Amino acid sequence: MNIRRFVTSDAQAVSALVIKTIRISNVKDYPAEIMEELAKSQQPQNILERAGWTHFYVVEEDDNIIGCGAIGPFWGKEDESSLFTIFVLPEWQGKGVGRLIMETLEKDEYFLRAKRIEIPSSITACQFYRKFGYDYKNGFAELDEEHLYRLEKFRDISNSTIKEINRNDIPECVKVIKESFMTVADEFGFTVENAPRFVAFATTDEKLFSQYDNEHRPMYAYFSEDGRIIGFYSLLKLDNNECELNNLCVLPDYRHNNIGSKLFSHACETAKAAGCVKMVFSIVEENVKLRKWYEKNGAVHTDTKKFDFFPFTCGYMEKTL
Numbered sequence: 219m220n221i222r223r224f225v226t227s228d229a230q231a232v233s234a235l236v237i238k239t240i241r242i243s244n245v246k247d248y249p250a251e252i253m254e255e256l257a258k259s260q261q262p263q264n265i266l267e268r269a270g271w272t273h274f275y276v277v278e279e280d281d282n283i284i285g286c287g288a289i290g291p292f293w294g295k296e297d298e299s300s301l302f303t304i305f306v307l308p309e310w311q312g313k314g315v316g317r318l319i320m321e322t323l324e325k326d327e328y329f330l331r332a333k334r335i336e337i338p339s340s341i342t343a344c345q346f347y348r349k350f351g352y353d354y355k356n357g358f359a360e361l362d363e364e365h366l367y368r369l370e371k372f373r374d375i376s377n378s379t380i381k382e383i384n385r386n387d388i389p390e391c392v393k394v395i396k397e398s399f400m401t402v403a404d405e406f407g408f409t410v411e412n413a414p415r416f417v418a419f420a421t422t423d424e425k426l427f428s429q430y431d432n433e434h435r436p437m438y439a440y441f442s443e444d445g446r447i448i449g450f451y452s453l454l455k456l457d458n459n460e461c462e463l464n465n466l467c468v469l470p471d472y473r474h475n476n477i478g479s480k481l482f483s484h485a486c487e488t489a490k491a492a493g494c495v496k497m498v499f500s501i502v503e504e505n506v507k508l509r510k511w512y513e514k515n516g517a518v519h520t521d522t523k524k525f526d527f528f529p530f531t532c533g534y535m536e537k538t539l
Contacts, residue, residue, distance in 0.1 A: 219318065220277070221276070221318055224274035235307055240305075252365060274286070277306075285306040287323055288301070288302040297333045298335070304320075335352075336355065338364070339368075355368035379441055388427055391426060392422065407529075426452075433454065440480070453485060512535055
């Protein structure tokens with residue numbers, strides 16, 4: 219039994235799986251006419267549309283798809299997610315397929331970034347989901363107008379932590395830095411041709427190893443509850459008891475969860491504990507949103523400078539510790 223991400227060519231098989239399960243399993247709890255209406259909305263084109271904005275998974279056995287499930291944002295929110303289209307073929311129910319799907323979905327980025335996860339549950343599956351810690355939304359154990367229970371689960375993110383990295387973590391940190399800063403490059407049109415020294419393109423394993431081994435820069439990462447690195451920063455102690463902040467970043471899927479603020483606060487505390495009285499750093503001056511974010515976190519803008527090798531203006535900021 220193998221679980222993997224959905225691909226376009228799976229649409230026909232997934233549609234057939236869902237419709238078969240509706241007609242055999244769900245019809246036990248619902249009138250047949252309601253299930254036939256539901257089946258009309260589970261055609262291959264409907265599956266493809268749903269897979270376009272969710273992380274959709276399928277379970278295979280001997281190259282046959284026997285189960286499926288998806289997770290995506292809850293009405294576009296970045297700190298709430300929802301589970302969708304969880305079905306297991308009737309002949310495979312009770313054999314661990316559903317559990318495998320749930321365990322996979324609860325390791326997905328959309329789950330790990332969310333504070334709350336909702337499930338629109340059929341009568342048929344309600345007690346199965348409740349075994350995974352999902353309960354009636356707002357304590358309301360009644361079917362809604364779609365004949366579904368609304369279940370929810372709140373995540374305890376207290377196990378997430380910021381700690382100093384080990385040397386072996388550097389390759390993963392490089393990936394986090396590059397992926398995080400790539401969103402800035404995409405937004406402002408930076409490329410490896412017009413901005414080869416920009417962080418998203420210039421960060422390499424060798425560069426961070428050198429900073430770690432030769433410059434002895436303190437490097438810290440934000441570890442998710444499952445041990446993944448989802449945020450990063452490093453420090454460089456300067457003259458006059460100042461400290462330079464470098465590469466503070468958070469993976470795109472985990473933003474807007476206060477992780478960046480926690481990293482910045484931690485960096486300031488770390489620098490202050492090392493005897494520094496001021497934190498200095500640079501940003502893309504044109505990134506007004508980022509500048510305002512740092513100002514909200516206590517930093518002030520001090521200067522700008524234009525370099526020939528950057529297609530943007532460097533903005534300089536600092537924070538008194």
